[in-house]
Amino acid sequence: MFTSSPPLLTVLALAAATLMPVGTASAQVDPNRFLDQFESTFGKHEGFRRSGAKGVCAVGEFVGSAQGRALSTSSAFSGKPVGVIVRFSVGGANPNAPDNTRGQRNMALQFNLPQGEVWQMGNISAPVFGAATPEQFLGRLQSLQPDPATKAADPARVKAFADANPEVLLQGRYFASQPVPASFGGVNYWGVHAFGFVNAQGSTQFGKWVFEPVSGTQSLSDEQAKTLGPAFLFSELRQRVPQGSVAFDFNLQLAQPGDRLDSAVTPLPDDRRKVTLGRLTLTSVAADNQGDCVGITFNPMVLPKGVVASADPMLAARAAPYAVGLGRRLTEGARQ
Ligand code: HEM
Numbered sequence: 001m002f003t004s005s006p007p008l009l010t011v012l013a014l015a016a017a018t019l020m021p022v023g024t025a026s027a028q029v030d031p032n033r034f035l036d037q038f039e040s041t042f043g044k045h046e047g048f049r050r051s052g053a054k055g056v057c058a059v060g061e062f063v064g065s066a067q068g069r070a071l072s073t074s075s076a077f078s079g080k081p082v083g084v085i086v087r088f089s090v091g092g093a094n095p096n097a098p099d100n101t102r103g104q105r106n107m108a109l110q111f112n113l114p115q116g117e118v119w120q121m122g123n124i125s126a127p128v129f130g131a132a133t134p135e136q137f138l139g140r141l142q143s144l145q146p147d148p149a150t151k152a153a154d155p156a157r158v159k160a161f162a163d164a165n166p167e168v169l170l171q172g173r174y175f176a177s178q179p180v181p182a183s184f185g186g187v188n189y190w191g192v193h194a195f196g197f198v199n200a201q202g203s204t205q206f207g208k209w210v211f212e213p214v215s216g217t218q219s220l221s222d223e224q225a226k227t228l229g230p231a232f233l234f235s236e237l238r239q240r241v242p243q244g245s246v247a248f249d250f251n252l253q254l255a256q257p258g259d260r261l262d263s264a265v266t267p268l269p270d271d272r273r274k275v276t277l278g279r280l281t282l283t284s285v286a287a288d289n290q291g292d293c294v295g296i297t298f299n300p301m302v303l304p305k306g307v308v309a310s311a312d313p314m315l316a317a318r319a320a321p322y323a324v325g326l327g328r329r330l331t332e333g334a335r336q
Pocket residue numbers: 034048049050051052055087088089106107108122123124129134137190191192264296297298314315317318321322325326329
């Protein structure tokens with residue numbers, strides 16, 4: 001949470017701000033190159049997402065707040081319940097990844113708004129992404145590609161790339177500093193990019209969002225995590241959701257003039273005011289490999305009227321690889 005770990009976030013923000021020139025221009029990377037590189041680096045698991053492979057579909061309901069309505073004309077904030085397709089996942093490309101270790105968890109959402117409008121987003125359990133530009137992300141993936149002889153990444157190559165691109169280490173440092181999440185419903189999920197919220201007067205307030213569990217974050221000691229074993233998160237979610245106890249506040253940290261709005265590795269300063277745009281409550285969880293999320297790719301450029309993208313190069317760069325990734329797994333027979 002922003003409030004629980006300010007020193008670390010301050011360090012991340014300062015480190016990134018000093019490393020990245022403002023307004024860095026960034027070209028798009030061919031989406032097929034990204035997908036080929038994911039497969040070369042992490043292996044190919046047919047039918048599964050190349051990132052966030054181990055996942056489960058759920059559905060929920062979102063109710064927007066008066067603060068949401070004041071900031072944006074989006075119908076998401078009308079105050080009437082809106083249906084949401086949810087997908088929780090574990091970071092990485094391995095559909096059998098252990099879920100009792102430290103590291104990334106994801107919450108992807110599709111708000112099904114009136115008149116067929118949709119809002120998609122893919123949120124992660126860190127305030128920063130693992131690269132600042134698409135080219136840097138591709139370079140990082142290349143540096144992690146296993147050597148065919150040793151079946152492991154070349155440590156000298158990994159180090160050389162990270163030394164030249166220190167932003168790629170920020171996210172790993174954050175995860176290393178956090179305990180193992182006890183539940184998909186007990187961890188914060190950040191949007192990481194800035195987005196603009198456009199109100200009825202036409203003025204735009206930029207900010208960065210975080211979904212925070214209503215009942216607080218919940219974590220495990222390494223010993224407890226070991227006892228639970230490598231596959232407990234889905235069943236834990238299935239137990240908790242029917243009790244109505246998996247719910248998140250959709251909070252927006254408001255940017256001020258001069259704040260960086262184009263960087264997925266630079267959080268807003270800790271002291272920026274946070275407002276609650278509404279509450280998401282989970283209502284049911286699908287059976288394994290079932291549910292509405294299976295055939296969806298959560299493209300964060302699919303925004304409703306009243307919400308606009310920032311100039312973050314990582315944001316626009318996600319649309320094409322997600323579409324190509326969806327195409328590949330649909331033709332293979334989409335799972336999870
Ligand atoms: C150029 C940069 C990026 C590339 C190439 C990329 C690529 C991908 C791909 C191929 C998938 C699987 C899509 C599918 O099969 O439906 C995916 C999933 C995901 N990505 Fe990214 N990604 C990028 C940046 C980011 C960033 C900055 C975030 C931070 C919020 C992020 C968060 C996620 C999440 C949460 C998922 C899982 C969504 C789900 O459950 O379907 N990605 N990414």
